Amino acid sequence: MPTKQTLEDKTVTTLSFLAMGLFSLSVLLPILYIIQLTFSTSSDASFRILPRGFTLDHYKYVLENELIQRPFLNSLFVTACSVVVSMVLTIGIAYPLSRKELIGRKYLNFIVVLPMLLSLGFLPKYLLVKDLGMLDSYASLIFPAALNTFNILIMRNFLENIPASLVESARIDGCSELKILFKIVLPLSTAALATVGLFYMVGSWNSYLEVILYINEPSMHTLQVVLRTLVMETPMDSSSTEQMLLKNIQYTTIVVALIPIMIVYPFLQKYFVKGVLIGSIKG
Amino acid sequence: MLKLRWAFTNFGEVPQSQVSYVGLNNFIRLIHSASFMNAFKNTLIISAMKLVFGFPIPIIIALMLNEINARLFKKTVQTIIYFPHFFSWVVIGSIWFLILAPQNSVNSQIATLTGVEPVYWFASKEHIRELLVLTDIWAGAGYAAIVYLAAITSVDPTLYEAAKVDGAGKISQIWHITLASIRPTIVIMLIFELGKILNIFDQVLIMAAPVVYETADVIQTYAYRTGISEMKIGYGMAVSIFKAAIGFTLVLITNRFARKINDEGVF
Numbered sequence: 001m002p003t004k005q006t007l008e009d010k011t012v013t014t015l016s017f018l019a020m021g022l023f024s025l026s027v028l029l030p031i032l033y034i035i036q037l038t039f040s041t042s043s044d045a046s047f048r049i050l051p052r053g054f055t056l057d058h059y060k061y062v063l064e065n066e067l068i069q070r071p072f073l074n075s076l077f078v079t080a081c082s083v084v085v086s087m088v089l090t091i092g093i094a095y096p097l098s099r100k101e102l103i104g105r106k107y108l109n110f111i112v113v114l115p116m117l118l119s120l121g122f123l124p125k126y127l128l129v130k131d132l133g134m135l136d137s138y139a140s141l142i143f144p145a146a147l148n149t150f151n152i153l154i155m156r157n158f159l160e161n162i163p164a165s166l167v168e169s170a171r172i173d174g175c176s177e178l179k180i181l182f183k184i185v186l187p188l189s190t191a192a193l194a195t196v197g198l199f200y201m202v203g204s205w206n207s208y209l210e211v212i213l214y215i216n217e218p219s220m221h222t223l224q225v226v227l228r229t230l231v232m233e234t235p236m237d238s239s240s241t242e243q244m245l246l247k248n249i250q251y252t253t254i255v256v257a258l259i260p261i262m263i264v265y266p267f268l269q270k271y272f273v274k275g276v277l278i279g280s281i282k283g
Numbered sequence: 284m285l286k287l288r289w290a291f292t293n294f295g296e297v298p299q300s301q302v303s304y305v306g307l308n309n310f311i312r313l314i315h316s317a318s319f320m321n322a323f324k325n326t327l328i329i330s331a332m333k334l335v336f337g338f339p340i341p342i343i344i345a346l347m348l349n350e351i352n353a354r355l356f357k358k359t360v361q362t363i364i365y366f367p368h369f370f371s372w373v374v375i376g377s378i379w380f381l382i383l384a385p386q387n388s389v390n391s392q393i394a395t396l397t398g399v400e401p402v403y404w405f406a407s408k409e410h411i412r413e414l415l416v417l418t419d420i421w422a423g424a425g426y427a428a429i430v431y432l433a434a435i436t437s438v439d440p441t442l443y444e445a446a447k448v449d450g451a452g453k454i455s456q457i458w459h460i461t462l463a464s465i466r467p468t469i470v471i472m473l474i475f476e477l478g479k480i481l482n483i484f485d486q487v488l489i490m491a492a493p494v495v496y497e498t499a500d501v502i503q504t505y506a507y508r509t510g511i512s513e514m515k516i517g518y519g520m521a522v523s524i525f526k527a528a529i530g531f532t533l534v535l536i537t538n539r540f541a542r543k544i545n546d547e548g549v550f
Contacts, residue, residue, distance in 0.1 A: 006453075008453050012350055012453040012457075013350050013453075016346075016348070016350040019343075019347055020344070020347050020348060020351065020356075021356075023344070023360075023364060023424075024359070024360045024363040024364055027364050027366065027421065027425065028363050031366075031367075033382070033389065034382075044388070045388045045389065046388040046389065047392055117478070118530075119482065119527060119530070120287075120523045120524065121482075121484075121503060121506060121523045121526060121527070122484075122503075122507070123510045123520055124287070124520070205371075206369075206370070206371030206372075206373075206374075207371075208371060208373055208485060208488075208489060213511065224373045227373050227374070227377060228376070228377070228489060231377040231380055231381065232376065232377065232380055232405075232492070247381075250377070250381060251381065254381075257371070257373070257374050258370065258374055261369050265369065268369065269362065269365065272429075273429055
């Protein structure tokens with residue numbers, strides 16, 4: 001039945017348009033502003049979203065700069081290793097938990113969820129890492145944060161939807177357990193693997209606390225730590241040409257730290273809505 | 284887990300060989316410490332601000348997006364507002380630090396445009412809390428709306444048809460149908476949020492400089508300073524246990540409270 005749009009309905013719709021448009025702009029404009037500054041040749045930093053002039057010199061300078069190059073490579077290395085380790089461990093936990101025939105499944109599930117309910121913070125973890133002799137090693141950035149309850153739940157809930165009969169019939173046909181996992185279960189779960197993998201990637205790339213907790217050696221610091229020092233702890237009272245240079249380095253390093261996120265965001269966006277929902281419904 | 288017993292020792296404050304059990308001494312010192320109580324107070328204030336201002340915004344965003352039928356516009360808005368959720372606090376802090384720096388021309392442009400004296404948010408004791416709340420909303424509110432949007436899509440469309448026939452306007456439809464239907468989701472999210480309130484950490488550690496600790500220091504940053512920087516492990520552990528105990532109690536209380544609301548119905 002067609003109904004007429006009343007004044008009230010129109011007001012609500014218009015207001016929604018306006019408010020959402022404004023909110024999007026408030027999110028987008030600061031990001032665009034910073035990005036254009038990294039390409040701009042002018043020293044004028046007043047507000048605009050397109051660069052004045054165009055140059056890639058800032059990027060060249062930043063990526064060739066010792067102080068940033070090494071941390072950047074450290075971040076890439078740690079992130080790559082973290083994703084692999086995290087995925088292996090997450091599948092190793094989520095797959096058994098998703099199978100109904102697992103003995104004591106309920107209790108094991110509870111143990112997996114427990115850290116979500118009761119968290120003691122970073123200190124016990126720090127002491128453990130210290131006792132294991134892992135301070136000042138890349139391993140301390142990869143293993144302690146390798147598992148994330150939320151990601152395990154996403155993975156488990158997805159794997160639970162794979163029909164048990166499929167696994168059963170493979171077993172009857174004489175398929176080994178490992179072969180079932182690699183040839184049947186995982187190929188069916190590419191969406192979940194992508195979601196969880198990307199979540200781990202973003203998490204590891206963005207991590208800050210672990211690095212300052214476990215790493216004292218400056219040459220092992222990651223991009224996030226260096227970026228924070230560079231932007232928030234560098235005094236701004238040097239001469240104006242030096243200041244210009246410093247500013248450009250700051251802007252450009254921010255964008256460099258964002259590039260991996262920008263690259264994976266389109267892929268992430270395809271999956272995360274589903275991921276968030278699975279996690280929150282059963283979390 | 285065995286390390287928890289260190290909360291009852293003077294570990295880290297005396298040479299290793301003299302470490303002994305001090306009973307509840309650490310907890311008593313904690314309650315009498317002015318800087319701990321200050322951090323505790325700040326945690327509660329910042330959390331309360333985040334709850335009051337930050338919690339309803341994702342719900343409002345979801346309701347508004349639901350009213351928008353232009354697909355392309357909606358999709359674009361969603362793509363933009365979910366994006367900063369994936370930024371690190373370092374990146375978020377850096378972006379706003381540079382934009383809000385007193386020397387930055389955008390900052391003075393805004394000031395001349397609005398006629399309001401620019402504030403140096405990052406170094407201002409009075410404004411740091413607002414900054415923490417605002418950047419939290421800037422980065423996370425869009426993404427947090429996803430859960431509510433999904434809850435809204437599962438509302439039975441015939442309810443709206445019936446309401447229209449009865450002559451209900453948009454606002455009463457939103458109030459009586461949409462909001463009423465997603466109430467369980469709202470309550471669950473509220474419990475999650477309450478469970479997290481004492482965990483505020485990374486953001487403050489990254490964005491708050493020591494000059495603003497008077498109003499921005501939180502339990503976790505306090506635990507970090509005492510436990511890691513000053514190496515008073517026993518004392519730091521007591522801080523952690525204190526935090527976990529209160530956090531867990533909060534979750535239990537809100538859970539009970541929520542059950543009551545969901546059964547009897549407040550709307």
